[in-house]
Amino acid sequence: MRAIIIDDERLARAELKKLLQDYPEVEVVDEAANADEGINKIDSLQPDLVFLDIQMPGKTGFDMLAELERAPHVIFTTAYDEYALKAFEVNALDYLLKPIEPKRLADAMQKLHVVETKENHIAPENYNQSILTEVDQVFVKDGERCWFVKLSDIRLFESVGNYAKVFFGANKPLILKSLNALEERLDPKTFFRANRKHIVNLRMIEKIEPYFNGGLLLELKGGEKIEVSRRQTVKFKEMMSL
Amino acid sequence: MYHFITKSQKQQLDTLKLEALVKELELKTIKAHINPHFIFNSLNGIRALIDEDPNRARNAITELSNILRSSMQTDKLESVSLEKELNIVKDYLALENMRFEDRLRVEYEIDEDTLDQPVPPMMLQTLVENAIKHGISKQITGGKIRIVSDFKDHYHELAVQNTGKLINGTARGDGFGLPSTLNRLSLLYGEKARFSIKQLTSEIVEARVMLPVQMSI
Numbered sequence: 001m002r003a004i005i006i007d008d009e010r011l012a013r014a015e016l017k018k019l020l021q022d023y024p025e026v027e028v029v030d031e032a033a034n035a036d037e038g039i040n041k042i043d044s045l046q047p048d049l050v051f052l053d054i055q056m057p058g059k060t061g062f063d064m065l066a067e068l069e070r071a072p073h074v075i076f077t078t079a080y081d082e083y084a085l086k087a088f089e090v091n092a093l094d095y096l097l098k099p100i101e102p103k104r105l106a107d108a109m110q111k112l113h114v115v116e117t118k119e120n121h122i123a124p125e126n127y128n129q130s131i132l133t134e135v136d137q138v139f140v141k142d143g144e145r146c147w148f149v150k151l152s153d154i155r156l157f158e159s160v161g162n163y164a165k166v167f168f169g170a171n172k173p174l175i176l177k178s179l180n181a182l183e184e185r186l187d188p189k190t191f192f193r194a195n196r197k198h199i200v201n202l203r204m205i206e207k208i209e210p211y212f213n214g215g216l217l218l219e220l221k222g223g224e225k226i227e228v229s230r231r232q233t234v235k236f237k238e239m240m241s242l
Numbered sequence: 243m244y245h246f247i248t249k250s251q252k253q254q255l256d257t258l259k260l261e262a263l264v265k266e267l268e269l270k271t272i273k274a275h276i277n278p279h280f281i282f283n284s285l286n287g288i289r290a291l292i293d294e295d296p297n298r299a300r301n302a303i304t305e306l307s308n309i310l311r312s313s314m315q316t317d318k319l320e321s322v323s324l325e326k327e328l329n330i331v332k333d334y335l336a337l338e339n340m341r342f343e344d345r346l347r348v349e350y351e352i353d354e355d356t357l358d359q360p361v362p363p364m365m366l367q368t369l370v371e372n373a374i375k376h377g378i379s380k381q382i383t384g385g386k387i388r389i390v391s392d393f394k395d396h397y398h399e400l401a402v403q404n405t406g407k408l409i410n411g412t413a414r415g416d417g418f419g420l421p422s423t424l425n426r427l428s429l430l431y432g433e434k435a436r437f438s439i440k441q442l443t444s445e446i447v448e449a450r451v452m453l454p455v456q457m458s459i
Contacts, residue, residue, distance in 0.1 A: 009283065009341050015290035034382050055279070057382045079282035098286040 001116070004045065005031045006038040006061070007053035007077065012098060016051060016077065019105055026109075035059035039067055049073045049112065051096075066141035066175075069185065070132060071148055073115065075108050092148065133187045134203075140166055142173030151190070155204040155220045157182055159197045167222060192236065194218065195229040202239075265429055276313045277371060281306070284337045291340070302340055305333035313364060320430070321360035324391060324400075328352065331370050331389065338374055345384025346374075356391045359398045360456055362426050369402040369423065369449045377406030377447060397436075397452040406447045408439070427451065 003026050005013045013031050020026050029045055032038040034056050042050065050072045054061040065071055076095035093115065094108040119135060132138070134152040149168050156167040159179040165172050183193055194200050200218060207219035216228040216236065228236055284306055291299035312330045328350075335348050370387065378385050385405025392399045420439070427435040436452040 009287065010343060011287040011290040011294075011341065012283070014294065015286060018290070018293070036382075055379070057380050057384075079286060080279045098282055099289045100286075 001026050001049055001112075002029045002045065002047045003027065003049040003051065004029060004038070004041055004047045005051045006033075006035075006056075006064070007031075007051070008033050008056045009053075012053070012077070015098075016100065019100055019102060022102070023109055035061070035064035035067075038064050042068060042072060047072055048116075049075065051075050051077055054078045062139075062141055062146050065139035066146065068139060071137045071139040073112065074148075075112070130185070131187050132185050134190055140173050140175055142175075145173065147171065147173070151186075152201075152203070155201050155222050156224055156226065157191075157199040167220075167224065192232075192239070194226050194232055194236075198226050200226055276309065277375070280337075280371070281310075283341055287337075287340050298340065302337060305336050308333045309337070320362075322363045323357065324352075324359050324361050324366075325357040327361050327363065327366050328357070328389075328391075330364070331367055334367060334370060335387070338378075342378065342384060345381070346378055347384075347386045349386065349388040351388065352391045353393060356393060356398055359391075359453070361398075361400065361453065362430055365423060365426060365451070366400055366402070369400075369451070372420070372449065373402050373404035373406075373447075377404035381405055393455065394452070396455060398455050399450065399452055401448055401450040403442060403446050403448045405445055407445075408441050408447055423451070 003020075005016055005028055007013050007016070010033070017028055017031075020028060026049070029047060030041050032041050035058055038050075038052075041047075052061040052064070052074050054076055055078070056064075059067075061076065065074065073093050076092050077098055077100065078095060079098045094111050096104055096108060132151055134150070137148050137150050140147050140149055147168075149166070153168045154166055157179060158165040158167070158172075160174060162176065162178060163174045164177050164179055164182055165174055179193075179197070179199060183191075183199060186199065190202055191199050192202050200220060204221045205218050206221050209217045209219070211217040211227060213230055214233060215230045216233050218226045218228060220226065284302065288299050288302045288306070291302060309330055312326075335346075339346050339348070366389070370389065373387050378387065386403075387405075388401075388403040390399070390401040390403070424437055427437055431454060434454045437450070439447065439449045442448040
């Protein structure tokens with residue numbers, strides 16, 4: 001498993017690397033001292049795991065994650081637990097308080113193995129890095145709140161100017177991405193452009209009804225009603241009949 | 243009538259006692275403050291240094307002990323000499339240097355005659371902590387902290403300058419450092435002390451305290 005350590009303090013990175021020597025399955029392939037360096041290294045090295053400090057100069061670890069196309073597995077490392085609860089809320093794999101207790105690191109590694117095994121089981125064989133599939137997760141930050149969201153949990157993307165509203169669970173935060181940019185990256189087998197303003201998750205459709213003008217009306221599991229344009233209806237029917 | 247007077251005098255006395263108590267309590271809570279982030283990050287750094295540079299690790303433990311001890315002891319004191327306060331600040335900055343390494347540079351410009359001046363304990367320390375928290379730690383390439391102590395216009399001037407920018411040109415008073423500093427100055431000196439924080443140049447922020455000079459007997 002390839003990992004990157006992101007922390008602005010060299011000694012903190014050195015200490016974590018030392019602790020990780022007990023886990024030969026984890027190979028620390030690089031380190032970064034701030035968020036921008038971190039983004040570059042994650043993009044170029046595509047690590048399986050990131051150890052991430054939260055307070056860093058320039059941007060916080062949360063800000064950094066929100067800029068990534070696809071969120072890797074993240075274990076937060078922080079000195080003081082004012083942020084820990086937040087990291088937990090956002091559904092991080094785990095968080096470690098510095099100085100890191102070896103026992104807690106062992107627990108985190110255990111959690112990681114469980115998740116990895118589960119994922120290897122469902123990951124498609126011809127896994128394409130440039131397309132976001134259901135097993136991928138994204139990091140969404142809206143003001144002070146943030147979440148790791150599995151794409152399979154997202155029901156709907158709605159265009160709001162240059163932003164997109166992301167619907168999952170009871171939440172619908174805004175992300176700074178256009179619907180067109182999203183459409184290019186999303187797996188067309190799961191995500192369908194219903195009209196100019198909406199992309200729906202096909203597995204989240206509860207009901208399909210005919211609509212006027214030869215279009216369709218989709219009702220999603222969250223109760224949202226989305227109109228499928230006439231032109232897209234043809235495409236939708238083709239896909240569904242396969 | 244007499245009864246009424248004694249009662250109201252007693253009430254006045256009680257009010258005064260209460261006010262004194264509140265003042266004392268306020269000072270206590272202010273003094274007891276040390277940023278937990280700093281403590282745990284320092285401990286983490288020391289853990290790494292144990293292998294890398296055992297001597298530096300041992301010194302760092304002494305420095306951290308001094309800071310923790312002084313933060314507890316000062317609860318009992320209304321003031322300390324600048325010399326003592328500076329020793330704590332030096333220990334504190336040595337530890338921050340361990341964490342930030344070449345991202346933190348420190349300069350002192352201390353008029354030796356000011357070393358005997360009494361200062362509120364942990365106040366300079368709080369200002370330096372602020373300079374790190376809001377200044378140096380926000381800069382990717384780090385920066386410089388300059389500590390100045392001098393006599394100026396019948397005042398004892400203490401200034402902490404740091405690389406950084408005030409947000410919207412003003413300091414945010416929502417943290418712990420600034421309100422507590424202002425609070426303490428007015429509790430201890432009333433109108434006789436002054437405090438200011440401003441953007442000195444485009445790159446430097448300065449926090450400055452003017453204290454009444456204490457004549458030595």
